[in-house]
Each structure stands twice: as C-alpha cells, then as structure tokens.
Amino acid sequence: MPADLAVIGLGHLGLPLAQAAVTAGIDTVGYDPDPRPYAELRAGRSPVEGALTASEVRRMLSGGFRPTTDAAELGRVRTAVICSPTPLGPDRTVDLTALGDAARALASRLRPHTTVLLESAVPPGTTETFLRPLLEEGSGLVAGRDFHLACSPGRLDPGNRTRTLANTPKVIGGLTPACTESAAAFYGRLTDKVVRARGPREAEMTKVLETNFRHVNIALVNEMAVLCHDLGVDFWDVIRCAETKPFGFQPFRPGPGVGGHGVPVDPGCPPHGGRASGHPLRMVSLAQEINDRMPSYVIQRCATLLNEHGKSVRGARVLLLGVTYKPDTADQEAAPAREIATRLMDMGAQIGYHDPHVLDWRVRERPVPRADSLYEAAAAADLTVLLQQHRTYDLQGLAVKAQLLLDTRGATPAGAAHRL
Template identity: 85%
Template sequence: MPADLAVIGLGHLGLPLAQAAVHAGIQTIGYDTDPRAFAEVAAGRAPVEGSLPASDIRRMLSLGFRPTTDQAELGRVRTAVICAPTPLGPDRTLDLSAVADAARALAARLRPHTTVLLESAVPPGTTEGFLLPILEEGSGLRGGRDFHLAHSPSRLDPGNRTHVYANTPKVIGGLTPACTESAAAFYGRLTDKVVRARGTREAEMTKVLETNFRYVNIALVNEMAVLCHDLGVDLWDVIRCAETKPFGFQPFRPGPGVGGHGAPVDPGHLPYHHRTPGPPLRMVSLAQEINERMPQYVIQRCATLLNEHGKAVRGARVLLLGVTYKPDLADQEASPAREIATRLMDMGAQIGFHDPHVLDWRVRQLPVPRADSLYEAAAGADLTVLLQHHRTYDLQGLAVKAQLLLDTRGATPAGAAHRL
C-alpha cells in the first residue's frame, strides 16, 4: 500500500514523529541512510539509545509502520520529513553531513507537489541555503514552485509525560506562504496547535533561541552553585524561594554538566559559506565555557571531601550513581558521567557505577564494574556521587548507608548529604 509520509532518519527525532503519524492514522514509511538503523527498527528495536522503547516500536510495526531501504518508495509519498542527526563536529559547529545524505536520497526520487519538511536542528539559513540547492539539483525541480519546502524545529522532550507530541505547539516556516500552509496542513493532523513563522529562517532561529535560553540559564545557576558553596549559602533553598516569584523568573537547577541532544548553536559560526556579518554570540560562548567546567568542579569537590575525611583520591573507591543525561531514561548522549569517571580514573580512583537503566557501561572502552546491591556498594565506597536522580533511588536511605555522599542534583533531603 502506498504511504502518505516518509520519515527520513530513524533516530531521536524520526521515530517519535513516525509514532505520532502512525497513531494519527497516516500511512508511514521510515527510511535511513544507515542500513543498520533499518535492520534494528525492522526487528522492533531502537537503533539509538533513548529514542523509543522497543515496545513502542513493535506497536508501530503492528499498526502498519514500514521501515524500508528502497529509495524508490520516497518518490511515492505526499510528505517527506528529514529528521537526520546534526551532532557537533570537531570545530563545535553542527555537522550537516547526515542532512545532506538524506536530502540526496530524497532528491533522486522527488516528484512534483511533494511537501518536504526539515526537523533536524540546524543553524538559520540551512533550509534555504543548504538543503534547497541539494533538492533542486538532484531532482531538477524548483522549490516553492514544483514542491513545497518548510522547516519545523523539533520540540521533543524525551520522558516528559505532560508535554507530548499532540499538545506541544509546532512552529513552521515555509519557503513561500503556500509552503507554510502545506506544512501546516500536515502538522495539523499531529498536534493541537500550529504556529506559523514568517519564513524558514525565523523557524530555524526559534530553535536556536530555545536551546540557547536553556543553556545560558543553566550556566548561570552553575556559576551560582560555585559561588554559593564558597559563601556557605544553600543555593537549593535560594532557588526554592526565588521560584515563588510569579513573574520575571524561571527556575533552572545546576548539575555536573549539560547532556542531551540539544547542543547550543552560535549562528556566528555557520558550517557553510553563508556567515553572519556580526560577531558571534558571546554569551553562548561564555555559557559553554562555564558548563564545560562543571565536571572538573565535581572532581574538585570529590577530592576535597575525601581529603577532609583523611583519604586521597588515589586508591579511593568511588561509586557513581546515574550515568544517563536525563532522569529515568537510558540515553547517555553527552552525559557528563563519562568525563567525570575518566578524570577520577586518571587520579587513581577505583570506579564503580549503578544505574537502573544501564546494564553495561564503558569508559575508554573498558567495562566499569556495576554494583548489584546498591546499598552494599554505597556502604563499601569511600565516596558515592549522585550524578543523575532516577526516581527509583531512595536518597534518604542512600544517605544513611553511604560513608560520604555528594549530591550534584540537590535531590537529597536538606542536611542528608553534601550538595553541589
């Protein structure tokens, strides 16, 4: 049966979109330029950690979702959405190579009147200045005349049970007004509210603003955490009081580092020839510097605590709790846990870990011992460090059992542990 929708990129963005489309009754195929991703999804498994549970993928397959390796099928759909990953490259810019690969695969089969949408996180100008030329050159068609083209930034929040696909407003910006309306007609089948941007660049910049807003505010509270510790002030109590203000304040909380897939973007450093005439976003660069210092600050606090209790880092048994980037998920993308473990190992510490969502964890390709009995491991460790607060952790019980407990998330009861 011909499909209405092709989702290109079966990862963190593509699978949730395909899930929403399938549940909305849209005949959907999934395509990925990596054949391994196809094989995993076809077998009912997620090709990347933390995208969707295997049970959800099996449910999608039972409802008619079809992963495919046949490029010809991309030419039989009315709507194609590119959800390719855009990881940070060595120069700290977003790597658009997967977007280019997806675009070339689609362009070879693109037919008139198709609506092409880009959901990948990209710098402003990418849809028009990078994606459009690939599609036009590969298909011989003109964007805005022969096919519709629009950008819609992803707003997924993995694990959030309150804000899901259907009740999260979708921002869209098209190459032309007709492109915008075609995109709105598609997303209107998946979500309760569609917000029209003036164009593709405004839609792209919306993601930049949202991501950098989070990143800069986390940097602020991370700096406040260091300052408050030096002054003997309970930052967590400060935040509790500040968040009672009904206007002009939004609470953010410090931590051992910033993980996840939403990398900060500086439009002053575009990964192709369309560069901004002005200076880079200095505040984003400074926030990045501050947030990247947090793993080292955690190490400093670990060493100080051990020293205060007559122990050196070298030879100390350190138990790390929670190695994922987000609570109650298995995804380890950009989690600070690996850097913290590496630094502690370099200082001669004996590292162990516990995470209810991670059974096998490796640092420098070497397996890290996993604690079978959490309480016994905490009691036997010279220092226990809470890096991620999974709700299965009984922190009050852990605080009683652990010889020393450093809480980097402010999740333990006041006075029960040393807080970041």
C-alpha cells in the same frame, strides 16, 4: 508500496514522529541508511535507548509502519520529514554530513508536489542555503514552485510522558506562504497547535533561542552554585525561596554539566560557508564555557571531599549514580557522566556505576563495572556521586548507606549529603 509519509532518520526525533504519524492513521515508512535501526525495529526493539518501549514499537509495526534501508521508498510519498542527526564536530560546529546524505538520497527521487520538512537542529540559514540547493540540484525541481519546503525544528523532550508531540505547539517556517500552509496541513494532523513563523530562518532561530535560553540560565545557576558553596550559602534553599516569586523568575537548577541533543548554536558562525553576521553571541559562548567547566568542578569537589576524610583520589572507589543526561530515561546524549568518569580514571580512581536504565556503560571503549546491589555498592565505595536523580533512587536511604555522598542535583534531603 506508496506511503503518505517518509521519516528520514530513525533516531530521537524520527522515531517519536513516526509513532505519532502511525497513531494518527498516516501510512508511514521510516528510512535510515544505517542497517542497525532497521534490524532493531524489525525485531520489535527501539534502536534508540529510551525513545520508545518495545510494546510501542510493536504497535507501530502492527499499525503499518515500515522501516527500510531502501532509498527507493522515498520516491513514493507525499511528505518527507528529515530528522537526521546534526551533532557537534571536533571544532564545535554543527556537522551537517548526515543531513546532506539524506538530502541527496531524497533529491534523486523527489517528485513534484511533495512536501519536504526539516526537523533536525540546524543553524539559521541551513534550510535555504544548504538543504534547498541539494534538493534542487539532485531533482531538477524548484523549491517553492515544484515542491514545498519548510523547517519545523524538533521540540520533543525525551522521557517526558506528559509533553508529547500532540500537545506541544509546532513551529513552522516555509520557503513560501504555500509551503508553510502545506506543512501546517501535515502537522495539523499530529498536533493540537501549529505556529506559523515568517520563514525558515525564523523557525530555525526559534530552536536556537530555546536552546540557548536553557544553556544561559543553567550557566547562571551553575556559577551561583560555585559562589554559594565558597560563601557557605545553601544555594538550593535560595532557589526554593526564589521560585515562590510569581513573576519575573523561572527556576533552573545547577548540575554536573549540560547534556542533550539541542546543542547551543552561535549564528555568528553560519553553515556551509555562509557569511558571518559579525555579531557572535558572547553570552552564549560564555555560558558554554561555564557549563563545560562543571565536570572539572565536580572532580574538584570529589577530590576535596575525599581529602577531608583522609583519602586520596588515587585508589579510591568511586560509585557514579545515573549516567544519563535526563532523569528516568536511558538517553546518554552528551551526558557529563562520561567526562567525569574519564577524569577520575585518569587520577587513578576505581570507577563503578549504577543506573536502572543503562545496563552496559563504556568509557574509552572499556566496560565500567555495574553495581547489582545499589546499597551494598554505596556502602563499599569511598565516595558515591549522584549525577542523575532517577525516580527509583531512594536518596534518603542512600544517604544513610553511603560512606560519603556528593549530590550534584540537589535532590537529597537537606543535610543528608554534600551538595554541589
């Protein structure tokens, strides 16, 4: 059965997009070569933790959403949006394997006048130098002439119920002006505001700037948190004071590490064998280095606190609270909790965890014991470490019950716990 829209990749980007499209009355099919998302969705469950609730999935299905593993469905749509995952590979460069597979599946079925949109987080140049050749070679069509091609990087904030696709401006950069307008016509049905970039590279670079802005500023406050601890300065109070300035300052807060899907990308290392600019982003590289050190710093603070209370890390019972990368969501993408748990285990600690959104958590493929009663577990643990401040946590009560509490988020009342 023909559909107006195909969403390719039913992950943290694709599912909310498909939901918004169905809500807007767009006949939508969701394609993913992995059979697991299909099975989960058909059973009325979200295949991505925290992306959609079961009731939202059921409403999508009743609204006509059709998940599928059959790539033939891609040849029957007017618009195709690629939302494939683009994780970091072992060498810390963006892995475009899933994007390439999606492009090939679409290319062999691509029809003239179709609009193809890329939402995946990619380095600048990917739409033109990686995606476009695959689509043209596989279809025999020419982008910008026979079909429309544009980039509109995903901007969703997982777990944020106030900032949705509808009220978050959508940046669009088309291969040609006609491509941009075709993309704008589609997204105009889903969002209140469309922002036209000059082209695909400008749209791709917008995502790079937004992500690196976050990472660089988090690195700054992470470094200052370490410095302030050494100097005996309450950095959380410093932030409280600084954020009262009505201009020239935006508050960021330190933490145990930086998680999330929007990885920082250095355009000095372009995709698919492209030419390097010769000007790598040194500040971005340094920010990444600083943020990557934070799990080690948390371990150092854990060891110091235990030692000050006459205990060793080896054999200590350590309870980790909140193992997701954002509060009030089940999304664990690149959360620092796993690395922190791994390092503590290597040092001989007995690890347990509590998270209201994560019922099963594994480190090195081994299940980590989950605390059923938070207060009892905190009272029994030699050290409790708050890694994520979920709304359900009563931190003042927790500070009373815990033998020793390290707050890496600055969420506890002043003086109630040891802060990062």
